[in-house]
Amino acid sequence: MKIVIAGAGEIGLDLAKVLTAEKHDVTIIERDDDAKKLARELNVRLVEGNATSSSKLREAGVATADIMIAVTSDDGVNMIASMAAKKMGCPKVIGRIREMELSGGDCPLEASDLGMDVKIHPEEEAANEIVMLLKRTVASDIVEIADGSLQVIGIRLPADAPVIGQTIRWFDEHHPEIDFNVIALNRKGNTLMAKGDHKLLKDDQLFALARKDDIPKLIETTGRKETNIDDVLIAGGSGVGEMIIHKITSDPELSKRDWNIKLLEPNEDRANELANRFPNVRVLFGEPTNPDILAIEGIGDMDAFLAVTDDEESNIISCLMAKHLGVSKTVALISKKEYIPISQTIGLDAAVNTKLAASNEIHRHIRGGNVKSITSLHGITADVIEMEVSPGSKVDGKAIKKVSFPGGAIVGAIWSGEASDAEIVTGNSIMKAGDRVMLFAQASYLDRLTDLFQG
Structure with missing residues (x-):
């Protein structure tokens, strides 16, 4: 497919790497000099300029593109670029919105009002993942x-x-x-x-x-035991930190608990703003990496410590201090995927990556043919891949144990109707035309897997 990406920031570049590896024709629009240098290192076409410029959008080929993805760091640029791309005839537009007022359920504007077919919010996806980790403490x-x-x-x-x-x-x-x-x-x-x-x-x-x-x-x-998490210290009142509080207090399962939430924010104005917004949360002004503040606030008595500031090194360091002081569950927000295996090796319980969250969300909407979705996992270099069995394909009518899957790929589940009816497979499970099959495989084997499922 022909794909235009507006924005060569961390998310845009990461997407470009993944999409070019999947043999898509990718063009990036970017005006920042440092970002342009990074974009030139990829095997993509670069259009230098502002994504709000109609001439730059035309130069990038938006009118003939299959998909436009607007993922700059500026919501206004993403909205203008998306509306212009839709007017130029791009059939599918995906846009990133960071402001909660524009992306939350209370927003009166639909994605289509902003020229977008799909509105994504990587920070919200990261918050969702962290909340799930609070439900599964192990x-x-x-x-x-x-x-x-x-x-x-x-x-x-x-x-x-x-x-x-x-x-x-x-x-x-x-x-x-x-x-x-x-x-x-x-x-x-x-x-x-x-x-x-x-x-x-x-x-x-x-x-x-x-x-x-x-x-x-x-x-x-495995010898581990689940425990309830009630006492939580959140380091960082960023968008992710704010969304975590919203989700904890509104989740049907979690909202029933007697929560003791503390929020540590290094910006005084932001701390005051959050204190007014969340009267039931103890909001503190201070640096998350200051051990004295953590000790004074009784970090050792907390069930969980969530470091979600915009400084990933600070997040890792503060989580390590919290772990040393006796916190049972630590979660760090990390932007570099390379840090994830390191963070778990040195003692963090979990790491959440906003780029991965964005990539997973966008991948759900750009698949074609037999590949219906791809979801990356944090801790391993393997993806969850959903494929559809085509009539007459190499796997149609075959038992799983009779098929040689490349790269040690593993079939996990099959369903023929609703996804909620999915069954975990055995070697004797039969794959039939029209079935959806959930596989676990390394991305480099995607082409060979697709060949098995195509008719």
Whole structure:
């Protein structure tokens, strides 16, 4: 497909890398000199200028593009560029909106009013993920699939876990009461696609697919225990921090708890603003990396510490201090994907990446052919890929165990009707034309996987 991206910031560049790797024809519009240098390093066409300029949009070929993606750091630029692209005839426009007033459910403007077919908010996606991690206290990663009926969960194995030293096959055979599949391991920063004879070792990060209702039982098998989180300290009153508070207090499940929320904000004006907005939250002015402030506020008595400032190094450092002071659950907001495996190795419980959240959200809307969606996982170099079986394809009518999937790709679930009816597969499960199949694979094998599912 021909895709135009407005904005060569972190999200725009990351998208361009992914989309060019998938053989799309990508053009970037950018005016910032530093960003232009980075864009030139990619195998993409660069149009230098402002994305609000109709002449630059024409030069980029928006009128003949299949998709326009506006992801600059300025909501106004994204809206103007989106409206202009739609007027020029671009059939699909995706735009990033950061302001809650323009992206929240209370906003009277629909995406179409802004010239957008899809309105994305990476910060909100990151907040959603963090809130899910508060619900699953043991999880280092969690992704809902099949309309939420299934979950992929990442769990770090402690030294005393009952499964240590056992194979994945043994793990599966000794827990027939749980409907689950181990899909991958993160071992010292390396991704291992699961095989039956892999032994489970101390500090392995195990990724498994299970029914949502079976997740608590699966966690128990690893020797870990879920606990309620009620006392939370949020470092950073950024958009993400503010959205986390909104979601905690409005979520049907979480809002029933007796929350004790503290918010630490390094900007005094912003701290005062948030204190007025959230009267039931104790808002503090100070630096999240100041150990004295953390100690005074009783960080050791907190159930969770969420570092979501705009400074990712500060987020990592403050989480490490919180962990050292006895906090059981620490989550850091990180913009560089390269930091994620490092952060978990040095002791953080979970890391959430806004670029990955944006990429996942946009990928849901730009797929074509048999590939229906791609969702990246934080802790491993593997993606959740949803494919449709075409009539007469190489997998049509075949049992999973009879198909040789490239790169150790693993089939996790199949459904033929509603996604909520998805079934976790066995080797004997049959793939039929029209079925949706959920696979776990490394992105470099996407073309070979697509070849199996095409008619």
